[in-house]
Amino acid sequence: MSDAADPIARADRSGVLPVLIAAAVLRVLWMYGAQGLAPVGPEEAGEATRVAISVSLGKGLADAFPGLGPTAHMLPLPPLVAGGVIHLFGGAGAPAAVALTVWALVQVGVGYLLLDRLFRTIDMAPETRRAGLALLCLVPVFAPEETISFRYWEGALAVCIGTAALAFLFHLRRRATIRPRDLIVAAAILSAGAFVSPAVGLASGICWALFALTRLSPREILLFATATVLATALWAVPWTIRNIAVLDAPIVVRSNFGLELAIGNHAAAVAPADPAVTFRDRLQAVHPYHGLTPYRRARTMGEVGYAKAVGRAAETWIAANPVAFLTLCGRHYRQFFLPEPWQFAFSQSDVLPVARSVLMRLVAVAGIVSLMLGIWRRRFGYRTLAVYLAVVGMPYALVQPVPRYSYLIYGLFCYLAADLITNARRRVPPPGDRPVERACA
Incomplete structure (x- = not known):
């Protein structure tokens, strides 16, 4: 029976739109309370905003750090779209900011719908999916990222592509036959994932x-x-050729790995008295966007040369301190799934870091328990979800995660947590249905 002829499917869809509207209203209210109708500015999302403004001015993908010229600090699609929007709306004013907010919320909403479709594909009950969507929409742990960061960064778009890859995989697992065009579509989705987010591309792959x-x-x-x-070569080859031409380096993905490695792996990070202070000090010491000294070095050495130099220094420290490095990797991996309050202080907004951390952790723990129970009960698709979740966090074990990274898994955990809660409620009979205990004579 098609969705159009299925009354349950129609009723299920009819409840989605009000929740999505409520989610959008909550996030817009947060954004307006946080910054009003502020024009687009570099302080919004750091380097990504600077690159988008550069695109809008016709300078191309450039100036992730002021005056450094062409950049491969981030992959091109999000800043190209954002820069096009800024240009279309007449520059970095309030109209462009409103349009970019709409663009960010569209990506977020599509991601939510794809998550709902994914869990429908693996036969999650409609009431459970409604609970998962409500949790995702009405508990806006990542409202700052969803309204500001994802105007320029890839998180919401990466969720869309990663979720689509999983949903299509489960769809084909249900099918008796697989056509060649199905495999071509899958290849295109995987290539898009790698083009937007290497971590999502790796996990999906x-x-x-x-x-x-x-x-x-x-x-x-x-x-x-x-x-x-072939699908990957369609973007990787021209992107690499462009980087050779303008940066004199065959960068296939991004130029910033050495910088991120250096930020997350150093002696002071092993046993910090105050992780927030240590992280802030490290940013000021090595990141050209946050510190004057590293910025001057990057101006002298160039973006690629500077990232390679600090990356080599980090690799030297790692080689001399392998146990400390493994300790940091384990901590980073845990912090990706269970972010600490101090990490949310380095989010797009430092509002309510403890509350946001606690909510994220509760949802993640409930989701992990639900996932383990689903695997134990041999539920369709749960092992694949476990593989995806485990792998998508691995690249972030090498660096210091920030909340924007954890957004990649939050939606999956919301639905899994809702599954745990609704299953627990089904197993507890209502008070009127419980047997009456007789008093002992």
């Missing part, structure tokens, strides 16, 4: 590789692998 090895014939595997390589 691992899940699809496991699917291919267990479900596809050798001929289908060859077709799928070839299509994925």
